[in-house]
Amino acid sequence: MNTLLLKVNPLKPDAKKIEAAAQIIQRGGLVAFPTETVYGLGADALNPEAVLALFAAKKRPLDNPPIVHVADPKEVQRLVAEVPPKAQLLMDKFWPGPLTLVFKRSEIMPKVTVAGLNTVAIRMPKHPVALALIRQSRCPIAAPSANLAGKPSPTTAQHVYEDLNGRIDAIIDGGATDIGVESTVVDMSVDPPMLLRPGGTPFEALKTVLGDMKLHPFVQAEQELSSLGEIRSPGMKHKHYAPKAQVILVEGNVSAVTVKIRELAESYKVTGEKVGILATDETQTAYHADVVKSLGSRSNLSTVAQNLFRLLREVDAQNVDVIIAEGVSSDGLGLAVMNRLRKASGYHIVKAE
Numbered sequence: 511m512n513t514l515l516l517k518v519n520p521l522k523p524d525a526k527k528i529e530a531a532a533q534i535i536q537r538g539g540l541v542a543f544p545t546e547t548v549y550g551l552g553a554d555a556l557n558p559e560a561v562l563a564l565f566a567a568k569k570r571p572l573d574n575p576p577i578v579h580v581a582d583p584k585e586v587q588r589l590v591a592e593v594p595p596k597a598q599l600l601m602d603k604f605w606p607g608p609l610t611l612v613f614k615r616s617e618i619m620p621k622v623t624v625a626g627l628n629t630v631a632i633r634m635p636k637h638p639v640a641l642a643l644i645r646q647s648r649c650p651i652a653a654p655s656a657n658l659a660g661k662p663s664p665t666t667a668q669h670v671y672e673d674l675n676g677r678i679d680a681i682i683d684g685g686a687t688d689i690g691v692e693s694t695v696v697d698m699s700v701d702p703p704m705l706l707r708p709g710g711t712p713f714e715a716l717k718t719v720l721g722d723m724k725l726h727p728f729v730q731a732e733q734e735l736s737s738l739g740e741i742r743s744p745g746m747k748h749k750h751y752a753p754k755a756q757v758i759l760v761e762g763n764v765s766a767v768t769v770k771i772r773e774l775a776e777s778y779k780v781t782g783e784k785v786g787i788l789a790t791d792e793t794q795t796a797y798h799a800d801v802v803k804s805l806g807s808r809s810n811l812s813t814v815a816q817n818l819f820r821l822l823r824e825v826d827a828q829n830v831d832v833i834i835a836e837g838v839s840s841d842g843l844g845l846a847v848m849n850r851l852r853k854a855s856g857y858h859i860v861k862a863e
């Protein structure tokens with residue numbers, strides 16, 4: 511399949527190019543597009559064949575449903591069984607934006623789109639290209655991240671191209687994404703609501719609105735699932751964000767982390783292995799390794815989130831054997847960053863003290 515590339519101005523996308531992409535969606539095709547979080551791979555959410563093709567293109571397991579994207583909060587009504595008052599509060603406050611809400615689904619949702627569950631995850635993105643595409647397509651768009659399953663999520667059209675060129679109909683290139691990690695997923699089908707995946711909307715901001723709210727134990731897990739209770743979000747149990755190289759995450763206070771990483775890097779070097787380090791602005795110069803990149807300042811976790819997936823891909827592209835990453839604080843967007851790094855490491859976590 512020949513993948514069409516459509517370059518647009520992210521703030522004012524060319525109507526003709528959006529129309530071309532919308533026609534592909536309406537025909538049951540697959541279009542990658544930028545959102546404010548990461549690039550999504552879209553298909554008509556109400557067309558089961560299109561959604562099946564979406565899973566196939568990504569090599570995504572059929573038991574892990576995509577998020578359904580809408581361009582208007584009113585669209586939610588026909589997709590869900592009910593909108594709980596607390597969900598309405600969150601939609602009023604955080605939509606459009608990086609927040610996905612899980613509702614009890616309505617009968618119109620095809621089984622494949624919800625992976626056989628009785629719930630559906632919905633979000634209204636803020637990105638002008640995403641909104642224009644959904645409006646022109648005149649249907650809700652099912653869109654998981656536009657990467658091959660298991661790879662770091664794409665934050666540029668180039669990342670999408672690397673993973674999916676020849677496997678999808680089109681890529682809309684709207685430049686690098688702003689937030690860099692995926693949306694926060696909150697289950698509103700239970701009370702109190704439960705955060706299933708940390709992301710672009712901070713837990714702290716949600717608690718301010720909801721008061722009572724739970725964090726699924728998996729969000730901050732330091733080991734494989736098993737002992738952590740019921741799997742509430744199918745995505746929890748799948749391998750994620752993994753570069754080719756083994757990732758090692760070093761957590762602790764910054765000086766202890768720096769010492770530990772220097773030690774680890776040295777020990778890999780003597781065995782002839784090529785080492786990459788994901789450092790921060792504050793520590794970057796302390797390391798000597800084959801590849802050293804900074805995620806940004808420890809005091810600006812939004813920048814760290816923005817850079818995370820791109821740098822995982824960039825270091826991996828240098829064919830290192832091991833990537834040693836620094837842990838950061840779990841405040842704000844740090845909760846999402848740490849969740850992704852722990853998963854990327856396959857829970858290979860070293861505590862520095």
Ligand code: AMP
Nearest residue numbers: 575576577629630631654655743744745
């Ligand atoms: P992605 O589309 O790749 O950003 O991943 C979507 C995330 O939302 C995955 O972690 C899914 O498991 C999760 N998700 C989608 N639908 C549901 C649902 N009905 N209930 C719980 N989690 C869901």
Ligand code: MG
Nearest residue numbers: 654655656663
């Ligand atoms: Mg994904």
